[in-house]
Amino acid sequence: MxxxxxxxxxxxxxxxxxxxxxxxxxxxxxxxxxxxxxxxxxxxxxxxxxxxxxxxxxxxxxxxxxxxxxxxxxGRELVNLYPPKTNTPGEVSFEVKDLTSTNPKSFKNVSFSTHRGEIFGIGGLVGAQRTELVEGIFGLRSIKSGEIYLHNKKIEIKQPHSAVKHGLALVTEDRRGNGIFGVLSVRDNVAVASLDDFVQFHFMLNNAKLNQLAETNIKKLSIKTPSTKTKIQSLSGGNQQKVIISRWLAVNPDIFILDEPTRGIDVGAKYEIYSIMLDLANQGKTIIMISSEMSELLGISDRIMVMCEGRLSGILDRSEANQEKIMALATAYM
Amino acid sequence: MKKFLNNLKGPNLKNTLVDNAMYLILLSILVLVSIVQPLFLSTNNLTNILMNSSIRILIALGVSGALITRGTDLSAGRIVGVGAVIGGTLLQRPDYAAKFFPGLADMPVLGILLLAVTITALIGLVNGLVISYLHVPPFIATLGMQSILYGLSLIYTKSQPIGGLKDDYTYLATGRILNIPILILIAIAMIGVMWFLLNMTKFGKYIYAIGGNESAAEVAGVNIKWTKIRVYILAGLFYGLAGFLLAAKSGGATANYGIGYELEAIAACTIGGVSTAGGVGKIQGIVSGVLVFEMLKTSLQFLRVPSDLQYVAIGTVIVIAVAIDIRKYLAKK
Structure with missing residues (x-):
């Protein structure tokens, strides 16, 4: 198994x-x-x-x-499962008001706002419609009503293409399903979302710079791969996940949405991914992280929003959050 | 080459053989047939194979984009037919007795070429729109287009064969520059264009991304609909050019020109390593796939294999070649 x-x-x-x-x-x-x-x-x-x-x-x-x-x-003593928290949340960066799915069984009336430099956790049980919510925000699912604000300006996201243009990034839950391009090289997997930045003379890609981008990211995130030309499907889950994170780093978005970013990844790589998240938060980015692992939510988030049956059941501050409170909110409407 | 020979010595022999299976097949066909029939190696015959391949390569280049995005194009052969009948009907000799449009003035070859590829690109556009916006699977969308175009071509030509083409039109197929047939030069240029598009442009990267994983491409912000539409427009351009040249080469046209060419082009691409699972396919593979295919057909004629049996042989080779070639992808998974 x-x-x-x-x-x-x-x-x-x-x-x-x-x-x-x-x-x-x-x-x-x-x-x-x-x-x-x-x-x-x-x-x-x-x-x-x-x-x-x-x-x-x-x-x-x-x-x-x-x-x-x-x-x-x-391969070494891992004293802490989570890196020390060094980020300090700033002003409001991203806001969702009264978002409701067209599917009556999915999310409804969800409102929340996140801050610059904040790691905003989203908890809940399987089936709480968390993935559906972030996919709705990102333009992958249709929305009946609600508004989205980025830096206090209202934005319309009808498809992922415009979400990316507005500076949103989504690392999906289903890595194989809609994350990696299995048969493509590590380089092409890193570059696919940021190709616009590598066009010269209006039509031609600068392949040397694309290689450089991949190599820089392999070093920066210590991605274990024989070369930039290796097909991503032969990498381990943790390294595939780091490639997908590099893909978004190259676009330099303001809002990172990570859906179960450490699922199926070994502890060493998990720690590295938490470090990247903190690093981004320290740079003033906003991280929205869905997680089903209670300890991860408590270990890395500044605030934790909990959902139950498609509805927001509560938002807990880091200082007051614990396992019991999250569980109580996760089952609030059952 | 040195690297290739070094690899032969080491334990990598098997890998090297598998990786280059297509080229080895190409080489063994060449050696085998030339032993039995030395005339096979005559410049005349080899030029002939290359000239036949030139038109086939254009069609394969067109269909390859569709295949890499996990689509297909069954209307390719019929679009070739459209290109042929447009060229044929509008570029007859002014003094030809059975002119299709009796009053028609002497038309410029380049102008009619532009007209032909514009029309075939529009047909490609329709394919792309139907696939992207009406969500009709490419297999069905282009199957429908195949039938529509055949009917329209028959209506347009009144089911009559067209002959008496102008000399400066047929010159495209008979002429040479620096002793190289123009047809081959056009094919080389188009191979260059497609290589550039696939490897050096955002469009090309998006083609591979969509074929590699369409859902992931969507999340990554790739405009899937527009990319697919462009794939089918580009294919239409290639088919139109191929049809225009096909009429020039044979000195005439009928609505039946290009029938079945889509299947040969798809087979050649598959032989050349374009994966029907999407996301995989290189220009050198596509070109060698077409060459293997054309060489095989000519070899069978040279070996005097009865024509009925040739179909059996070609089908067998397609399956065996792909079975060997696919091993290099299976092994590296």
């Missing part, structure tokens, strides 16, 4: 584990791949750890602790 729980709810996960245990008792061997440490420790008898395509070792699960696993996965 390869990351079988990445889109399951907690009760579904428990159900899956019951099935796995039943199979185990019948004498079936199960190979279970996961980046979620708690799961690994809960379900396995023996654990094999790999890093960068190499075998690191095999241990009995009862001999392992979370720290030991992380250490072997990252």
């Amino acid at each position: 390869d990351e079988p729980t990445s889109s399951l709810t907690q009760s579904e996960v428990n159900q899956l584990f019951e099935i796995i245990n039943a199979l185990k008792n019948l004498g079936v061997s199960i190979i279970y791949i996961s980046h979620k440490m708690e799961e690994i420790l809960k379900i396995s008898d023996e654990v094999t750890i790999m890093r960068d395509g190499k075998y690191i070792g095999t241990w009995l699960a009862k001999e392992l602790t979370m720290e030991k696993i992380i250490k072997s996965m990252v």
Whole structure:
């Protein structure tokens, strides 16, 4: 099983584990791949750890602790799961007023505003319509009513093309589905959204500069790839995600929307992605991050908006937020 | 070349063979047939193959854009036919007895060429609009266009064959510059144009992006509708030019010109490594695909394979060639 729980709810996960245990008792061997440490420790008898395509070792699960696993996965002691927060939110940068989807089962009457230099988390259970909301903002889904303001100016976004023009960026939840161009090179994957900046004499691309762009980003985000010409599909999930982030960095947007940015990514790469987010926030960018991982929401956000059944159920400040309050809001309308 | 030979020595032999399968097939056809029929290597015959390929390459270049964006173009052959009948009917000798338009003055070749490609580009535009805005799958949209154009061509020509073309029109196919046939020079120029568009422009990058993952292209801000429309307009231009030259080459035209050419062009592109899964395809592949295809047809004639059996052989080679060629993409996944 390869990351079988990445889109399951907690009760579904428990159900899956019951099935796995039943199979185990019948004498079936199960190979279970996961980046979620708690799961690994809960379900396995023996654990094999790999890093960068190499075998690191095999241990009995009862001999392992979370720290030991992380250490072997990252190759060094990882003291903190989250980088220290250094950003300070400024004035309002982006505002959504009373946004309602054309689909009556999707998001309705959502209003929120975000600030420069802020990491704005969006939490909720699977099915809370968070992805639909940000895709609606980005012009990928149709909207019945509502307004969007960027730097206090009203903007119209009918399609992703205009969202990008206004300085919005979206790292989607489904990396394979609408993130990467699997058969294209790392270079083309990085460059696709910012090609306008590389046109010379009005029609011709400067391929040397495109290579440079890719190489700079590979270094800056320490993307592990044999070359800029490598097809992105042969990279690991974490490195693919960093390529997609580079794609948007090249456009230099003001508002970054990240939908489950660390799903299916190992702890080392997660830390690097958090660092990039903080870095961007320090530069005065706004980060809107959807996450289903409670600890991630609490660890990196300045404020957390929680949704339930398509409606906004509350916005918590970092200082007052905790797991119980988020859970209560996530189930508020159920 | 040195690198190629070095690779042959190492453990990479198998990879090298697979990566260059198409060129090896091309080479082995050449060697095999020339042993059996030394005349195959005569300048005359080779020039002939290249001249036949020249027109086919134009069509393959046109259809390749559609294929790379995960579309297809079944109207290619019929658009070639339109280009041919426009050239044929408007560029007859002034003194030709059975003129299609009896009162028509002597028309300039270049002017009629522009007219022909404008009309075929407009046909491409219609294909693009139907695919982008009416969301009709390319297979069906261009299948419909194929039938519409065939009917219109028959009506326009009154189902009559057109002959008696002007000398300065047929010169395009018979003439040479620096002893190189003009037809081949045109093909080389168009290969250059398409290479430039695919590799050096935003348009080209968007073609690969849409083929690679249309949803991801949309999120990245690529204007998908407009890019696809341009792909089909460009294809129309290439087909129109091909049809115009085809009439010049054969000294006449009928509404049947170019029938089935779309399938040969799609087969040649696929042989040349253009993936039907989208996002993959290089100019050198497309060109060698067409050359392999044309050489194969000529070889079979040289080997005196009965014409019925030639269809069987061609079909078999297409499938085998693609099966070998696709290994290089499978292996690297």
